[in-house]
Amino acid sequence: MKRVTLFSVLFFLAVVSFTQSYAQEVIKKKGYTLTFESNFAQLDPKLKKRLIETFFEVYPKLAKEYNPNTIKEVKFFVDTNYKGVAATSNGKVSFSSNWMVKHPEDIDVVTHEVMHIVQDYGRSVGPGWLTEGIADYVRSKFGVDNPGAKWTLPDLKPEHSYKNSYRITARFFTWIEKHVKPGTIKAIDASLREHTYTPSIWAKLTGKDLDALWADYVKNPQL
Numbered sequence: 001m002k003r004v005t006l007f008s009v010l011f012f013l014a015v016v017s018f019t020q021s022y023a024q025e026v027i028k029k030k031g032y033t034l035t036f037e038s039n040f041a042q043l044d045p046k047l048k049k050r051l052i053e054t055f056f057e058v059y060p061k062l063a064k065e066y067n068p069n070t071i072k073e074v075k076f077f078v079d080t081n082y083k084g085v086a087a088t089s090n091g092k093v094s095f096s097s098n099w100m101v102k103h104p105e106d107i108d109v110v111t112h113e114v115m116h117i118v119q120d121y122g123r124s125v126g127p128g129w130l131t132e133g134i135a136d137y138v139r140s141k142f143g144v145d146n147p148g149a150k151w152t153l154p155d156l157k158p159e160h161s162y163k164n165s166y167r168i169t170a171r172f173f174t175w176i177e178k179h180v181k182p183g184t185i186k187a188i189d190a191s192l193r194e195h196t197y198t199p200s201i202w203a204k205l206t207g208k209d210l211d212a213l214w215a216d217y218v219k220n221p222q223l
């Protein structure tokens, strides 16, 4: 009997500690639901609050701009085991606790990652650099505090290519929007989601293919 009681107590404690380390919070706002989980016991409540606030500020805007049919329920998981910065799959964003502790100002990691949910390209018919370039273009346009993270679009360098992905591609896209044709990146994003994207779409939208656009950009890269 005593042994049974002891076992029950230990089992209860195990359940409690498991529940605490995977504390889950469900937050609903503006028709969207965010489930927040963390296995990082020392997570700063201020950082947690900011991650949540950034989601509710940015995600509805990105949904409205790019994909109103995007999922309404998203999960955030602050993970002590994740070694990268952050990653997204199936509506769940995993953040590295290590990165967020060292770079709490880099809050627009949220903006980049939730754009991947909005993109919803499935098995994309386009290249990976395009997916990442669009996500950073969107971070640059909709980010809540890129200056606070000293996150900027890097100046063009001779060795750059539009295939470099991320911020290098994002700067090129910003230039296209400003100097070639506004709405181009939105149309490219839609074609990727509809799986109608082919490289020829650039010429259909802008009159020039990607290499010709890049050549023009290199000649006059000011934003």
Ligand SMILES: [Zn+2]
Binding pocket: 112, 113, 116, 132, 135
């Ligand atoms: Zn990404």
